[in-house]
Amino acid sequence: MAFDGIGASVRRKEDARFLSGRGHYTDDMNRVGQFHAFIKRSDRPHATIDSIDTAAAKQAPGVVAVYVGADMAADNIGGLPCGWQIHNKDGSPMAEPMHPVIATGKARHVGDPVVVVIAETKQQAKDAAELVNIDYTDLPGIATMQEALKSGAALVHDDAPGNLCYDWHIGDKAVVDGVFANAAKVVKLELINNRLVPNAMEPRAALGDCDPFSGDYTLITTSQNPHVIRLLMGAFVLHIPENKLRVIAPDVGGGFGSKIYHYAEEAIVTWAAGKLHRPVKWTAERNESFMSDAHGRDHVSTAEMAVDADGHFLGLRVSTLANMGAYLSTFAPCVPTYLYATLLAGVYKTPVIYCEVKAVFTNTVPVDAYRGAGRPEATFLLERLVDCVAQETGIDRVELRRRNFIAPDAFPYQTPVALQYDSGNYQATLDGALAAADYAGFAARRAAARTRGKLRGIGVSTYLEACGIAPSAVVGSLGARAGLYECANIRVHPTGSVTVFTGSHSHGQGHETTFAQLVSSQLGVPIDQVEVVHGDTGKIPFGMGTYGSRSLAVGGTAMVKAMDKIITKGKKIAAHLMEASVDDIEFKDGVFSVAGTDKKKALVEISLAAYVPHNYPIEELEPGLDETAFYDPKNFTFPGGCHVAEVEVDPDTGVTEVVNFVAVDDVGRVINPMIVEGQVQGGVAQGIGQALLESAVYDASGQLLSGSMMDYTMPRADNLPNIKVGTEITLCTHNPLGVKGCGEVGAIGSPPAIINALVDALKEYGVRHIEMPATAPKLWSIINAARPRMAA
């Protein structure tokens, strides 16, 4: 039998069902007697809702109900809650305006739900929605943060003066200013982190049901964290106690963060099912994804690095505007603060850092965590700034990085922005990536490209990120309104097979395979006898779900803890059966043995005894072999690495070809290399998408222009190169598996590598910085504008 333990590229257990069309996604589910909801959304960025005429819609064929915001208010339905409270510089709490489930009084962004039409069929609901007349009075739309902050600007929320959500900072400004005043050189860069639309391939969907006799509610939804939805929706929105609310997140077709949050539609279908005593289903059309799924990124920043004469970083000073959109999405406030500013040390020993962040309301779709969540923004800023420092000091950009790296023997390393890194080796990942990319041979390739009329550039990004979110007490002190532990339940069945119930959720990550590998190798049970169950609050004790590359570091550790309990109990049973002292029992490869003897019992013999306790220490030990563990992490984990991008630009068209991309990452111990490689490649593809293609575009009034896949450029197969992935491992020191997380590294490290390569390619045109996405027209304009000057 092929090795299928930790470190083996086991082929995925979940693939057969996905490949044969037998996955069960939310929209594939139907319940007897279900109605369909269609949501009529605001087509205005900012408008008062003066009246809504639903009379004709209510009379339309098949229509059973038409609801507006007032109907929910009449049922005492609260607003959608925000899960993280940030405090201002002066200690006061952030502005936290009401986020109605259905817009009441005003519509605040294109896509804001205004009317819900429920009918026998989807088409009838959609047809009837056409008959609803909404009288709006347009208000000035606030599309950008700069507009929002202008004195006298229209207010998105009356209770958020100046459209400011918070004005937060970290670090000692006076100390940092002092360092800047005395520095040999200061390098400054203004830059934008472009707004992205996550675009998981499966549109969001929700199916609510309510048993009128028992009052039991069920919500099937496209979520990365069903227990979080149960908690938020049950406790804060619909007031349904947990024992009466089951949330199921079945197969979910990608999330990338966008399916973490509690969305209005989940509450709408659950509430409506309770009112109508029939199941109610809603499935987003893609245009609704664009105008209602939380967007990502959208920062405008000024960054300055103070350096000494030898290029040593002395201090970093950053000022950032972060767009919150029209309402606070579930975890939005923590993204540009504790997941961003705390990462600004990166892989460098910069001694002092100050960062201030203004979070701003605008008439745009809410912004929240999207693959990387704050860390891509920090990395892009830092790695662009470092290249600018290299350019302006004349120090080679690789040498400059090496000169400022935290040394491999400096761990644990306390940064000036709160985090303490446990392990890493940035030299090793840099060396690995430069070798794999044949960095030394680049000059010859550039010269060869020149003969073909192409501008070739190479770019390096050395990054670090924080995963495995997070110690509950720490995040609690920083404003999180949740604990961020994870739960696992390991059930060894009487005849020795195992079911793993995990609070983590798999929506592409391959947990059914990786977790089975982990449990199989630890308990010595064949992998095909290990089943992983996730995504159902009716089956799993509890769970905080999957985001921030936390599933293995936090969820996997919970499994290890539960298995430890299984083994501890198993040893007691084995000691009884073999008439030995429990201290003499050893467990290895699925077998309990008495040390120094040939006496042994397989796990299956122990599990059978546990469930058929005829010969059993029943006075001291309960029957059964079923253990649950909760694990609260001790620290974040800190994956890091180096990405190298090589690009060629056609000066006549501005078209960029990414001709080579290398990622060498330190993700800690690897359970399944095939899956890790796939995660990194997928992340890099999204990073290249951000750097070259993708951008959510609003016009000046707040109208969403890139509202479909015809307008928003998703990366396609012929936009992307083969992505070479390598690893250089240091183990995480504070979890038993030594794992760090691999889900986001690709999207974090890659955008600055691409832009650094483009700036390198275009350096003869006097380019210092290029904003993302670096589209062909943008590059062509840069080249074309410089040509006459160069010819002169």
Add this chain to the structure above:
Amino acid sequence: MPQVTLTVNGKQHTVDVEGRTLLVELLREKLGLTGTHVGCDTSQCGACVVHVDGISAKSCTMLALQAEGCAIATIEGLAAADGTLHPMQEMFREHHALQCGFCTPGMVMSAIDMVNSHPQGLTEKQIREGLEGNLCRCTGYHNIVKAIAAAWPLMHQKAAAAE
């Protein structure tokens, strides 16, 4: 209500549909074949690709009534009755060419047509360009390209052996 008669995965169906019903709606909602997915409204994503008389087509961009008399093949009909996967399905599994699985049915159906219609061989460039109509957000396409390249000889060997 108009009727359409068509064959799906070898089985004939006669179904009442509205004139505006899309082929994908017929497959998913009337026939319960939920393996074919809808990922966009604008014919961009290709999650809905099926074979119509052996040629790949976006079933969200075709009215059900246009399929009158046609033979439709969907992802559910690919594997053999004993569960043996089609070589393309097998290569997708072998090369980890899927993550969340949502784009996968359309990807596999497009890929099979691509291989069938290129008996002389497929370069990486041709595969990448051939996937122009299929979006995947998870994999970065790297492993999908590898899987299709690996399936080409298997499918053409099989075709040659059958002759």
